[in-house]
Amino acid sequence: QKEVEQDPGPLSVPEGAIVSLNCTYSNSAFQYFMWYRQYSRKGPELLMYTYSSGNKEDGRFTAQVDKSSKYISLFIRDSQPSDSATYLCAMKIETEYGNKLVFGAGTILRVKS
C-alpha cells in the first residue's frame, strides 16, 4: 500500500463547477500537508499549505485536513479553464536526515469552457 493515495482521474468538469480533489494517507507522522499544481511540461508549484486539521481558504481554493481520518481535500470554486492542470497532494515528514515530501500520484483536472 502506498503511503499517499490519490485518484489519478482524469476529472472533467464544466466551467463554473465546484471541484473536489482528495487524498488519503497511512503514516501518522506526516506533519504538513500541501497541494501543488502542475501545468503540462512544467514543474510543480505550491498552491496551498496547511498544518493542522480544519479548513484554510485562499481565494477560490479551500484546503481541508482531517487528521483523525487521514484525509485531505482541495476544493476549487467557480472553476476556470485556466485551472486545467494536474493537482498533486504532498505530505511532509521530518527525519533525522532532514525533511522529505511524499507525493500522491496526481489528479488530472480538465475544466471545459
Added chain:
Amino acid sequence: NAGVTQTPKFQVLKTGQSMTLQCAQDMNHNSMYWYRQDPGMGLRLIYYSASEGTTDKGEVPNGYNVSRLNKREFSLRLESAAPSQTSVYFCASSEDRERGYTFGSGTRLTVV
C-alpha cells in the same frame, strides 16, 4: 529570476551511456532533492541532501548517484542508463522548515 535551474531540458541516451543532470538554486536553501515523475506514479524521491556535504537515499535510488558540489549545486548521475530510467526528472530545494519546495522545470530523459 530567482529559482531552481536544471540542465539539460531534454536528453536522449542509448542504453549503457552515462550522463549527469545538473541543478542549481540561488535562494540560499540548505536542502535539495531529486525526484522522478512517471505516469500514474506521481513524484518519487531519488536522493536528497539536507545540507552541503550530506546526501541520503530516497525511495528509488538504484542506478543513480548524486553529488552536492556546494550549497548551490546538486547533480544527479546515471552511470549506465537503462530504458527503465526514461522519465522526467525534477530538482527541488527548500529551507529546513520552509513551507514548501521550489521545483525546477524538469529534464525529459529518454533511454533507447
